Amino acid sequence: MAKKGAAQSLKAGSKPKSQSTGGKADKQKTDRRKSNEPAVEKAIDGKEEEWEDADSDENDKQPAPQPISGKETKKRKAVGEELSEEDSDSEDSEDDEEEQGGVDLAAIDDSESESELDSDGEPEKKDDEDDEEEIDVEELSAEDEEDEEQIAAGTRVRQTINNKEGLLTALRRFALDTNPKTVPFAFHQSIVSSKKTEDSIPSIDDDLQRELAFLNQSLEAARQGRALLRKEGVPFTRPTDYFAETVRSDETMQKVKAKLVEVATAKKAAAEARKQRDLKKFGKQVQVQKQQERAKQKRETLEKINQLKRKRQEGGSSALGATEADDIFDVAVDNELASHANKAGHNSKKRSAGDHGQPNAKRQKKNAKYGFGGKKRFAKSGDAVSSGDLSGFSVRRMKKGGKAPRLGKSRRKAMAAKK
Amino acid sequence: MAAVYKALSKSSGAKADKDTDSSNGAVERKNKQRVLILSSRGVTYRHRHLLNDLAAMLPHGRKDAKFDSKSKLYQLNELAELYNCNNVLFFEARKGKDLYMWFSKVPNGPTVKFYAQNLHTMEELHFTGNCLKGSRPILSFDGAFETEPYLRVIKEIFLQIFGVPQGARKSKPFIDHVMGFSVADGKIWVRNYEIREVEKVKGEGEDENKEDGGDKNKGRKGKGGGGGGGGDKDTDISLVEIGPRFVLTPIVIQEGSFGGPIIYENKRFISPNKVRAELRRAKAGRHVARMEQQRDKLARRRNLGLEGGAKKDSSGLDTRELFA
Numbered sequence: 001m002a003k004k005g006a007a008q009s010l011k012a013g014s015k016p017k018s019q020s021t022g023g024k025a026d027k028q029k030t031d032r033r034k035s036n037e038p039a040v041e042k043a044i045d046g047k048e049e050e051w052e053d054a055d056s057d058e059n060d061k062q063p064a065p066q067p068i069s070g071k072e073t074k075k076r077k078a079v080g081e082e083l084s085e086e087d088s089d090s091e092d093s094e095d096d097e098e099e100q101g102g103v104d105l106a107a108i109d110d111s112e113s114e115s116e117l118d119s120d121g122e123p124e125k126k127d128d129e130d131d132e133e134e135i136d137v138e139e140l141s142a143e144d145e146e147d148e149e150q151i152a153a154g155t156r157v158r159q160t161i162n163n164k165e166g167l168l169t170a171l172r173r174f175a176l177d178t179n180p181k182t183v184p185f186a187f188h189q190s191i192v193s194s195k196k197t198e199d200s201i202p203s204i205d206d207d208l209q210r211e212l213a214f215l216n217q218s219l220e221a222a223r224q225g226r227a228l229l230r231k232e233g234v235p236f237t238r239p240t241d242y243f244a245e246t247v248r249s250d251e252t253m254q255k256v257k258a259k260l261v262e263v264a265t266a267k268k269a270a271a272e273a274r275k276q277r278d279l280k281k282f283g284k285q286v287q288v289q290k291q292q293e294r295a296k297q298k299r300e301t302l303e304k305i306n307q308l309k310r311k312r313q314e315g316g317s318s319a320l321g322a323t324e325a326d327d328i329f330d331v332a333v334d335n336e337l338a339s340h341a342n343k344a345g346h347n348s349k350k351r352s353a354g355d356h357g358q359p360n361a362k363r364q365k366k367n368a369k370y371g372f373g374g375k376k377r378f379a380k381s382g383d384a385v386s387s388g389d390l391s392g393f394s395v396r397r398m399k400k401g402g403k404a405p406r407l408g409k410s411r412r413k414a415m416a417a418k419k
Numbered sequence: 420m421a422a423v424y425k426a427l428s429k430s431s432g433a434k435a436d437k438d439t440d441s442s443n444g445a446v447e448r449k450n451k452q453r454v455l456i457l458s459s460r461g462v463t464y465r466h467r468h469l470l471n472d473l474a475a476m477l478p479h480g481r482k483d484a485k486f487d488s489k490s491k492l493y494q495l496n497e498l499a500e501l502y503n504c505n506n507v508l509f510f511e512a513r514k515g516k517d518l519y520m521w522f523s524k525v526p527n528g529p530t531v532k533f534y535a536q537n538l539h540t541m542e543e544l545h546f547t548g549n550c551l552k553g554s555r556p557i558l559s560f561d562g563a564f565e566t567e568p569y570l571r572v573i574k575e576i577f578l579q580i581f582g583v584p585q586g587a588r589k590s591k592p593f594i595d596h597v598m599g600f601s602v603a604d605g606k607i608w609v610r611n612y613e614i615r616e617v618e619k620v621k622g623e624g625e626d627e628n629k630e631d632g633g634d635k636n637k638g639r640k641g642k643g644g645g646g647g648g649g650g651d652k653d654t655d656i657s658l659v660e661i662g663p664r665f666v667l668t669p670i671v672i673q674e675g676s677f678g679g680p681i682i683y684e685n686k687r688f689i690s691p692n693k694v695r696a697e698l699r700r701a702k703a704g705r706h707v708a709r710m711e712q713q714r715d716k717l718a719r720r721r722n723l724g725l726e727g728g729a730k731k732d733s734s735g736l737d738t739r740e741l742f743a
Contacts, residue, residue, distance in 0.1 A: 160684065160686050161681055161684035162569065162683055162684075163682040163683065164568045166680070166682035167568035167569050167571070167672065167682050167683060168568050170529040170572060170672075170674055170682060171568065171575055173527070173528075174524050174527075174528075174529070174575065174576075174579075175575045176450060176575070176578065176579065178578075187450060187585055188450070188558075188578060188582060189555055189556065189557050189558060189594070190557070190560060190582060191558070191559050191560065192560045192561075192562060192564060192574075193559065193560065193561060194562055195562045196561060196562045196563045196566075197561045197562070197601040197602065197603060198563060198601070198602060198603045198604070201603055210603065210608075211610075213601070213603075214599050214601050214608060214610050215599075215610075215612065217559055217599055217601055218559045218597040218598075218599035218610065218612050219612075219656065219657075219658050220559075221557055221558075221559030221597055221599070222557055222559070222597045222612075222614050222658065223656055225557035225594070225597070226594075226614075226656065229594065234594075235592055235593055235594075236593060236594050237593065237616055237654075238551065238593040238595055242593070244551050244552065244591055245551070245552045245553075246549050246550060247472075247475050247476060247541065247549060247550050247551070247552045247661065248541050248549045253549055256544050256547050259545075260547065418743075
């Protein structure tokens with residue numbers, strides 16, 4: 001704040017002019033507020049306009065920090081750089097107030113071209129902003145106080161410097177002539193695309209979209225460039241028999257190629273594996289289906305037999321002594337059974353290779369008596385599964401050593417007596 | 420009389436010269452650019468590789484040994500003059516991780532300082548393109564470069580440093596790559612692509628080339644042989660990235676070369692140190708909060724006499740004392 005005072009006294013000389021223009025700037029400021037959006041920056045003709053523009057930028061910042069880059073701020077938040085975003089925003093607006101005096105001192109010192117305009121613009125800005133500053137200071141949050149501390153500690157603080165006039169002069173001083181009417185394209189080979197690439201990027205985080213936008217910009221330029229160069233008769237395409245050193249060595253390209261191949265094979269292998277997995281899954285389904293089918297068939301057969309048996313019984317009761325009929329039914333049942341057995345046998349033969357059914361009763365008895373099926377040693381020793389089984393483990397008991405152990409009888413009695 | 424005649428003829432001759440100049444400017448106009456490429460000490464391998472890549476792409480560049488100072492950058496002006504360079508591309512590494520790139524026009528400015536992020540060099544294998552060493556690139560600039568004065572300055576400086584001047588000593592006569600400069604998110608994204616000329620899908624009479632179009636490289640070569648000069652009208656262009664790629668955040672533009680008043684400063688640039696500090700602070704904040712909570716809990720428990728060491732003071736009026 002002391003600095004500011006110094007600056008003001010320094011610039012006292014240029015006060016009259018500034019005041020005469022102050023009203024204008026003021027009006028402009030209110031206009032900006034109403035529209036509440038940054039003015040479209042036009043080409044700057046004179047110095048006066050230039051500082052006014054800068055001034056209004058400053059003023060815009062007061063009501064709403066950084067309305068200029070509001071959109072960009074949002075975007076940056078999306079990028080995830082917001083960590084110190086809030087901080088820096090508030091800081092910026094703050095610092096502009098805090099440091100204006102100091103900046104202008106510096107500007108006066110080292111820049112001849114801008115010193116006058118800055119000094120012109122400065123005092124009236126102060127006048128305008130003085131009342132606003134009070135309000136802002138009141139609105140400051142704890143965070144801002146922290147920033148103030150930072151400033152006090154001498155942290156370097158950034159502020160807006162965008163001396164458009166200076167930039168344009170500098171540009172004029174060193175720019176090459178790239179006027180398409182007088183200069184052939186082959187001279188500079190640069191193409192400025194007609195539209196902004198940023199507009200075609202939905203989100204800066206989306207790598208694919210972003211790179212595609214960049215690529216499209218370059219592709220358009222390449223097409224245009226080729227057309228222009230052909231028109232000027234400049235060789236463009238490299239002939240086949242022209243060999244020369246390339247930017248990337250053959251070794252690198254070999255590696256690139258190897259990697260491409262590797263990626264392709266990996267992809268292929270993955271696809272193959274997936275196919276196998278799917279087949280396996282499908283095979284299992286088929287198996288289950290077959291089993292169900294078999295079970296159903298069996299059920300049906302048994303039902304049929306039962307039916308036949310019932311019929312026979314009924315027949316027997318209705319027509320007593322019809323032994324021949326009995327025989328006939330028996331035959332029918334036998335046939336049924338045989339057919340079923342045939343089917344079952346067909347299946348069981350297949351199955352017999354894998355699992356055996358239950359052994360007979362005698363064998364079971366013997367197995368139980370004498371033991372069968374591998375050794376009995378180490379049956380109770382731990383293995384991977386048992387050591388991996390932590391179901392009986394409790395963190396609390398591990399930490400606290402469980403509940404206190406039960407004391408001896410005499411001691412328990414003593415405790416009870418104490419109570 | 421003779422003097423008058425001489426003067427007259429001279430002036431007319433000059434005029435004629437000018438005319439020829441405008442008619443075949445390519446011959447007369449001189450775009451003499453030489454770039455001094457060097458880095459400070461303390462660059463990482465990535466920075467060094469990027470530097471090498473850029474040096475390989477700029478046949479009008481002169482690579483020099485590491486510069487041994489980070490504060491006296493104005494000495495670079497003398498160095499550049501020593502090597503007859505009128506541009507300087509200086510890599511300033513800080514803390515062994517942050518890279519700042521300075522682009523400067525030597526005798527009298529301007530100078531642009533960038534913070535470089537997301538460096539990918541040509542060594543990386545996911546770039547599959549390649550191009551001739553020293554061929555002149557087509558420079559593709561985003562439309563946004565014409566909007567702001569500071570972007571115009573940056574564009575001009577890129578044009579002079581990355582654009583290979585016509586007839587540069589080691590440049591190749593064919594054009595096979597594009598350098599793209601785009602503005603997005605307040606940063607400048609630099610990309611480098613190979614131009615591959617592939618047959619259009621409806622190519623006539625070049626079907627045998629289309630057969631091996633799967634291997635694009637081969638296809639291109641085959642086409643080049645068939646086309647020669649004017650026959651390749653019907654080729655389409657596809658781009659394949661070569662690298663390097665990097666993102667530049669403009670920080671400051673100075674009027675002079677490594678000196679002079681600052682004519683642009685980017686307030687949206689946050690120093691990486693600040694970012695890191697902020698991260699650290701956030702992390703520390705979490706820890707501090709946790710410790711505080713723990714301390715509170717302990718204190719509370721101690722007051723209640725629940726913690727092992729300090730028991731609640733037993734007063735004489737405690738039941739246990741009274742009826743012991």
